[in-house]
Every structure is written in structure tokens, then in C-alpha cells.
Amino acid sequence: MLNDVRYRWKSRTSFHLSVPTLDIAAGDTVLLLGESGSGKSTLLSLICGTILADSGQVAVAGTDLARLSGGSRDRFRAEQIGMIFQQFNLLPFGSVLDNIQLPLHFAPERRKRAGDTKTEAQALCTALSLPETVLASKAAALSVGQQQRVAVARALIGRPPVVIADEPTSALDANSQATFLDLLFDQVQRHGTTLLMVSHDPRLAERFDRVLRMEDIASIERRVA
Numbered sequence: 685m686l687n688d689v690r691y692r693w694k695s696r697t698s699f700h701l702s703v704p705t706l707d708i709a710a711g712d713t714v715l716l717l718g719e720s721g722s723g724k725s726t727l728l729s730l731i732c733g734t735i736l737a738d739s740g741q742v743a744v745a746g747t748d749l750a751r752l753s754g755g756s757r758d759r760f761r762a763e764q765i766g767m768i769f770q771q772f773n774l775l776p777f778g779s780v781l782d783n784i785q786l787p788l789h790f791a792p793e794r795r796k797r798a799g800d801t802k803t804e805a806q807a808l809c810t811a812l813s814l815p816e817t818v819l820a821s822k823a824a825a826l827s828v829g830q831q832q833r834v835a836v837a838r839a840l841i842g843r844p845p846v847v848i849a850d851e852p853t854s855a856l857d858a859n860s861q862a863t864f865l866d867l868l869f870d871q872v873q874r875h876g877t878t879l880l881m882v883s884h885d886p887r888l889a890e891r892f893d894r895v896l897r898m899e900d901i902a903s904i905e906r907r908v909a
């Protein structure tokens with residue numbers, strides 16, 4: 685939930701983002717569309733608490749992010765939010781199991797929910813149609829499509845209530861994209877997870893409960909210093 689939020693990147697070209705109000709209901713799947721440079725990733729960073737609003741309020745699962753100290757905000761993010769990035773951000777020389785377990789190191793509640801983490805990681809891999817023996821493989825040895833599924837398993841382990849995905853399909857071909865989204869949706873719907881996914885591809889819209897367009901929810905301003 686965002687209220688009257690303003691944020692400015694202070695760089696040579698300063699970029700101002702204002703979001704009057706944005707409310708996402710728990711369990712909704714939401715697609716955020718917008719052109720390159722319209723501030724989609726900036727908005728996701730505000731929601732994840734990796735950057736803090738200059739003014740206004742950003743609340744996730746009822747918690748005002750500005751009220752948390754830096755360390756508790758990092759822990760809150762690890763507990764509450766599973767993240768899938770455009771470039772997957774896997775540790776290439778780590779095993780698939782290491783990669784999937786990574787967020788649990790910073791999130792004791794999430795670790796508890798995951799139970800036996802190896803069994804949970806294996807179950808997620810099976811649900812995501814990854815090969816039986818994948819857990820021991822080095823992440824770098826997998827195909828791009830397989831790496832992206834590992835990134836999904838990492839985001840989903842321990843059932844965080846919110847999953848945020850920043851253009852997760854941009855490195856995949858059309859067939860792999862469709863399979864990837866089927867698997868992701870199957871998982872988030874099974875667990876009632878809130879999904880916020882950024883894309884610039886409007887063809888994905890029909891899969892989602894709600895579609896937001898940056899131009900409708902935010903205003904931006906660029907100034908060259």
C-alpha cells in the first residue's frame with residue numbers, strides 16, 4: 685500500500701516519481717506495465733524497502749517500512765518478500781540447493797515454515813518441472829530456462845506472502861515464457877501468494893487479476909542538472 689509517495693533519484697539527471705495511492709490486496713496477482721524508464725523498478729525498490737520514500741508512506745503486509753531500522757527492514761524483506769530478478773541473480777558456483785536456501789539465512793520465520801529445507805527445495809523443483817537430480821548441480825551448468833525456475837523456487841521457499849518479479853521472462857523465448865508463467869501461477873495460486881510482476885509486455889495481461897499501468901498510477905519528472 686502506497687500513500688502520497690514521492691521519491692527522487694539524485695543523479696546527473698534527476699528522476700522524480702510520485703505515486704498518489706496504490707493498494708494491492710493480499711493474494712492478488714498484479715501486472716505492472718510501463719515503458720522503459722517509467723520508474724517500474726524504482727517502484728519495486730520502494731515496495732521492497734531497498735530505497736526509502738522521501739515522503740509519504742509505503743506499507744507492506746501492514747508494516748510501514750520507514751518505521752523499521754535498516755537491519756530490521758532487511759530482515760522484514762527476507763521474511764515477507766520473495767524476489768525474482770530479470771538476471772536471476774543466482775550464485776553461479778553455488779549448487780541449486782544453496783541458491784534456493786539462500787533467503788532463509790536471513791529469515792528465521794521463513795526457515796521454520798520451510799520445515800526440512802532440502803525436502804521443500806526438492807518439492808519446489810519437482811513442481812517447477814526441474815530434473816530430479818538438479819539440487820546438486822551448479823547453477824551455472826543449467827539452461828537459462830532452468831536457472832529462471834531455480835530463481836522462482838528461491839523466491840517461493842518458506843512461502844513468503846508476497847512475490848515480486850522484475851521482468852522475469854525477458855531472457856526466455858516465447859515457449860519457455862508460457863511454461864514459466866504456468867508454473868509460477870500454479871505455485872502462487874496454490875499458496876494464496878500476492879504476486880506483483882513488472883513487464884513491458886501487455887500480452888501477459890490476461891493471466892493476472894489486475895493490470896496497472898505506470899502512467900495511470902504514477903507521475904514522473906526528469907530534470908537535467
Ligand SMILES: Nc1ncnc2c1ncn2[C@@H]1O[C@H](COP(=O)(O)OP(=O)(O)OP(=O)(O)O)[C@@H](O)[C@H]1O
Nearest residue numbers: 693694695699718719720721722723724725726727
Ligand atoms: N540506481 C539508480 N541511480 C540513479 N538513478 C536511477 C537509478 N535507478 C534508476 N534511476 C533513474 O530512474 C529512472 C527510472 O528507472 P527505472 O529503472 O525505475 O525504470 P523502469 O521503468 O524499470 O525501466 P526499464 O523497463 O528500462 O527497466 C531512470 O531513467 C534513471 O534515471
